[in-house]
Amino acid sequence: MTVLHFGLILMMGCASQRAFTQGSYDDPSRVELLDDKYNESDMQQMADTVIKAMVACPYVANAAKPPVVIVEKVANKTQEHIDTVSLTDKIRTALIKSGKVRFVNKEERDTLKDEYAFQEKNASGPTAKKTGKQIGADYILSGNLATNIQEVGSDKFVYYKLTINLTNLEASTIDCTEEREIRKKYEKHSIGF
Numbered sequence: 001m002t003v004l005h006f007g008l009i010l011m012m013g014c015a016s017q018r019a020f021t022q023g024s025y026d027d028p029s030r031v032e033l034l035d036d037k038y039n040e041s042d043m044q045q046m047a048d049t050v051i052k053a054m055v056a057c058p059y060v061a062n063a064a065k066p067p068v069v070i071v072e073k074v075a076n077k078t079q080e081h082i083d084t085v086s087l088t089d090k091i092r093t094a095l096i097k098s099g100k101v102r103f104v105n106k107e108e109r110d111t112l113k114d115e116y117a118f119q120e121k122n123a124s125g126p127t128a129k130k131t132g133k134q135i136g137a138d139y140i141l142s143g144n145l146a147t148n149i150q151e152v153g154s155d156k157f158v159y160y161k162l163t164i165n166l167t168n169l170e171a172s173t174i175d176c177t178e179e180r181e182i183r184k185k186y187e188k189h190s191i192g193f
Helices: 003-018 040-056 084-098 106-122
Strands: 068-077 139-152 155-168 174-187
Touching: 040 084, 040 155, 040 174, 068 084, 068 155, 084 139
Parallel strands: 068 139
Antiparallel strands: 139 155, 155 174
């Protein structure tokens, strides 16, 4: 390999590394439809609708004390890979901040169980936390995210529908529910030479 070839390879390697090395912060609330997939703007709009509805739900708003909720995964019934955990995290965070709802941490049950066992053997007297004092959940937050895609001529319509339910654990009734629909239109452009 000549020095010239080596220099060209080195320059091409450096050029490809420069493609995304300089960036800037962007406003996450600004809507940018870069492609026809589910995006963070869709998630924010859906979460905001659900949060407002859950806080206003009479079973939550009129409760003597904040109901305790456990989060189940929102079923992704779309053809896309969508992180529904981020969606429920956003909803849970806002509901906790509202002071209207409390949550049981289902994801950390094994960690909590291990910590109770450790404290039972190692923590001093009154500081040891014990099992049997945990708060039971009043509600299960669950839901579905579905989509419908239609292509007509050069137009493509992408429709998303999120449904979230608060199911009463004691009565097995859905006491609060909310839907949020989003429909986006895209136009295909032919690429000519």
